[in-house]
Amino acid sequence: MNIEQLKYIVEISNAGSLKTAAQKLNISLPALSQSVTKLEKELSITIFHRSRKGTHPTGEGKILIQKANEVLEKLQAFFDEAEKFTHTLKGELKIATFPGPLDLLADQITLYKKDFPFTKASIEEDNSQHIIEKVIKEEVDIGFILYTEEDIKNNKNIRFHKLYNGCMVVAVNKKSPLANNSYITEKMLENQPIILYNDHSILDFVQNLDVLEHKMEILFTTNNVETIRYALERNTAINIGYDYAFKTITGLANNNSYVTLPFVDTIKNNYYFGYIYPAHKGITQVTKEFLKRLT
Incomplete structure (x- = not known):
């Protein structure tokens, strides 16, 4: 053996x-x-x-x-x-991330490289489902994603480490009548033009809304955050997405032209933000040191 x-x-x-x-x-x-x-x-x-x-x-x-x-x-x-014991950390760090923490991760990699110049690092942006697939195929060492309990259940060969609890929200222009509400119900979404970020958890959440069939107008899905921001600023559509995204993504965060509203409590919409890695492979010392500094 x-x-x-x-x-x-x-x-x-x-x-x-x-x-x-x-x-x-x-x-x-x-x-x-x-x-x-x-x-x-x-x-x-x-x-x-x-x-x-x-x-x-x-x-x-x-x-x-x-x-x-x-x-x-x-x-x-x-x-x-x-x-x-070699006193010099060597190796490669390959990261894939949901758009939200991209700027933070890029800043941390810059600092990391100064302390460990013999390491190599790369970072790419993608949606959560694609990142899960890349981690399973070991194309990246670690992935930062938004995920649900269903993702944990369906991916036993991945380790999930939670960093943040979140919920889905609806983003609407301040001039929209919806902006006067403190929360959103399914009824309020009827006949509203909607665009969605192309992420499996968002799409699954919307698919499970009772109002979807015949009464909800999904204009299109996109991987371009700027397209979502553009539509919200011009009041041409509303967006259903992660509260985390509107707190962290450059262009969506700190934008005064629209507001985000939570769903009514009766609609279950919890998710998590965190990092994932292959269960059988574990985390290398290069990755451990980066995570230590990040947290």
């Missing part, structure tokens, strides 16, 4: 197929299959059921894969601790 074999069974479990895992691990399919078969023979245990529908862990396999996850996390902690 070796460490590579532990990595292999964890990746196969996450991918659900030998072919996908082999592509991710950048090794040939026969080599991966042979390595797992060799491990199974060594342990005298069948770790995976193989079929045309995919490769899935057996009951015993699930337990061993969980233990392999724990071993790999401990191994990463070992390397991180050893790295401290």
